[in-house]
Amino acid sequence: MRIKKILVVDDSPTDRYLLADILIKKGFEVDTADDGDVALNKMRLSEPQLILMDIVMPGKNGFQITRQIARDPDLKHIPVMICSIKGQETDRIWALSQGACDYIVKPVNADELVAKIAALAQ
Structure with missing residues (x-):
């Protein structure tokens, strides 16, 4: 399945713009x-x-939302890639244990992001 439609979830208008622009x-x-x-x-x-x-977002954080998606029968088929400034290995491991399929650290390298998306489609 080729991935075409992506939802970017970020409380920072700058980060939303930068990611959307790349994509x-x-x-x-x-x-x-x-x-x-x-x-x-x-x-x-x-x-x-x-x-x-x-x-890192106000209200529910990305880990909580990812876990909620993974447990929802109507949404669990949608892969979640964490895109965060948090670059510690423990953050990556925790994200994957919450249901994320991959993890990328900001600032995002456009080629790396597209390669990770392409790998999900295989």
């Missing part, structure tokens, strides 16, 4: 959400094929 230039359809609850609503309405999820 749009690479031919992806991009929607954004500034928190986890908005993201959950958008997932149900637009059915993205991938979620790029920040960790």
